[in-house]
Amino acid sequence: MVSTLLFNNFNKYARITGSDFEQIEKVIVKRFVKKRRALLTEGEISRYIYFIEKGALRSYTTDKDGVEHVIQLAVEDHWIADLLSFITQAPGNVSIEAIEDSEVWLLPHHELDLLYDQVPALERYFRQLFQRAYVSLQQRLSSTVSQNAEERYRLIISDFPQIAARIPLIYIASYLGITPESLSRVRKQL
Structure with missing residues (x-):
């Protein structure tokens, strides 16, 4: 069933x-x-x-x-x-x-x-x-060219809070179009 x-x-x-x-x-x-x-x-x-x-x-x-x-x-x-x-x-x-x-x-x-x-x-x-x-694809493309990495990360975490806890950071960074090191810096700033 x-x-x-x-x-x-x-x-x-x-x-x-x-x-x-x-x-x-x-x-x-x-x-x-x-x-x-x-x-x-x-x-x-x-x-x-x-x-x-x-x-x-x-x-x-x-x-x-x-x-x-x-x-x-x-x-x-x-x-x-x-x-x-x-x-x-x-x-x-x-x-x-x-x-x-x-x-x-x-x-x-x-x-x-x-x-x-x-x-x-x-x-x-x-x-x-x-x-x-x-x-969603259009919004993502638009945010990639108009928002910085911190703004894009905040958006994904607000839309999908479980992502940060379950998805490896390397995949989140790739999704955001940044390096894992850049994502670590963004997360430390938050």
Whole structure:
């Protein structure tokens, strides 16, 4: 049986009935992922979008020098994916890895398209989810060029207070676009 957390998440942006949820339960799959294990590797096609039931994940790209750049940090009650690859079904340049031992729900791309016809409210839900992801990305890009590291750190901590306690500082620094040493200085100033 699929979780109450997921059911409530769907109902944040759409009205998903019990019978709608039964349709979703037929195609969604639960997976346990050990810390540091990959759900998606650069170059693969993202065939799933992942809902985090328990744990923490990150998505990242790796530059030509082998340096990882964190794109997204996600914990319980959040979705994570390489949206470009997921939507286009083309090979992507994003990897997704568990930061902690995690439990995730995998919703397959091909099944999601079919579910849109069976559960129209689900299409509304994902439209809103993808719109919010786009807005979040724009806000992040804007803050990167208009705010200093301390302001960006304060923002992420105010939006996601559990991040500081659970996510290694190296990943937070990468997400903020600064070095771990710079993040340590910012944290000391606070």
